[in-house]
Amino acid sequence: MKEELDSAVGRPADITDERIIEAGEALVRANRNVTGFALRKITGGGDPKRLKEVWDKHNVSQSVTNAEPVAELPVEVAETLAAMTKALVDKINALTVELNDKAVKTQERRVADVLRAAGEQQAQAERELADASQAVDELEAMLAEERSRVGELEKRLAEVLAADQAKAVELATLRERLEAVEKNAKVAGEQHVAEQVQFRQALADQKRAAQELAVERDKVKTELTKVQAKAEAAEESHKEERKRAATELQRVADKLIKLEAERDGAKGEAGKTREELAKLTGQLEAMKIQAAQLMQAIGNQQPEKTEKPKKV
Incomplete structure (x- = not known):
């Protein structure tokens, strides 16, 4: 190919x-x-x-x-076909008329429904138009109010812009002051560093002095311990003396009570002589004087007590 x-x-x-x-x-x-x-x-x-x-x-x-x-049809077939065709055409014509009548009636009903729906829609549209008119009035009122608010906002905006301008000037001033403060702070920081160096040196000196004082304190503690031991020994000795004096004082007091009882008994006896009473009275006075002397001796010994030193 x-x-x-x-x-x-x-x-x-x-x-x-x-x-x-x-x-x-x-x-x-x-x-x-x-x-x-x-x-x-x-x-x-x-x-x-x-x-x-x-x-x-x-x-x-x-x-x-x-x-x-x-090939052509036979005569009988052609006649039968013609008769059937005519009957079919007549039936089709009848069906067409019937369908047309039904279509017209259906169309009339549809037209009536459409007209009724159109009337309802027109009434609804009129109601909606009235509502829309009212809404337009409300919107116009709101628009007037919003315009008034816009005017107020513009006025406030102008005030805010003026305030911002003033704040900008103030901010520039504050920045200058801040720079000056930072400069002074830098100088003060350098001075503080120098002072810290001096303070550390002084602290080191104080530590050395404290160590020396600690050594001295230990020496004083040692001496104080010795003095305290001596004071405790003296205290024990004074305790023994006070104990003996208290015993003697109790003995004198008992004797004094006995003499007073004897004197009271002597006063009650009418047969005793005044010489014996005078003798007893003299003995009583002597005992009182002795008791007073003992009390004075005990009082003199109390201040002589050695006070215990406080521990450091």
């Missing part, structure tokens, strides 16, 4: 209808579309439009030639 196509290429420009038909059949056998340019490529020239027209005429003539003749 490819060889046939190749052999058809390069023919003279004067192309006959037969050659065009052969080229078209070759394209059909090659399962390619038959176009004017495809025919021209195979025939080697010619007007593509003319080539396509020749091929189309060939196809039409082939269709007419290949059409088989139709």
Whole structure:
């Protein structure tokens, strides 16, 4: 098939209808579309439009030639077909009239429904229009209020801008003051560092002094311990003396009580002489003097008690 196509290429420009038909059949056998340019490529020239027209005429003539003749119907069949056709046409006409009547009535009902719905929609639209009119009035009132608020906001905005300008000036002033404070703080920090160095030196000196004082305190504690031991020994000695003095004082007090009892008994006795009474009275006074001396001696010994030193 490819060889046939190749052999058809390069023919003279004067192309006959037969050659065009052969080229078209070759394209059909090659399962390619038959176009004017495809025919021209195979025939080697010619007007593509003319080539396509020749091929189309060939196809039409082939269709007419290949059409088989139709046999006529018998008379009985033709009459039966005509009767059935007439009956069918009459029935179709009746059905058409009936359907048309139903369609008209249906359409009338639909029109009535549409008119009723349109009336309801019109009433609804009128109500909505009234509501819309009221809403428009409310919106206009709200718009006027919003415009008033906008005016107030613009006024407040101008005030805020003025305040911001003042704050900007104040902020610039504060920044200058802050820079000055930071500069002073830097100087103060350097001075503080120097003072810390001096303080650390003084602290080291104080630590050394405290260590020396601790050594001295230990020495004083040692001496104080010795003094305390001596004081405790003296305290024990004073305790013994106070104990003996208290015993003697108790003995004198008991004797004094006895003498007073004897004196009272002597006063009750009418037969004793005044000399014995005077003697007893003298002894009583002597005992009182002795008791007073003992009390004075005990009182003199109390301040002489050595006070215990406090522990450091």
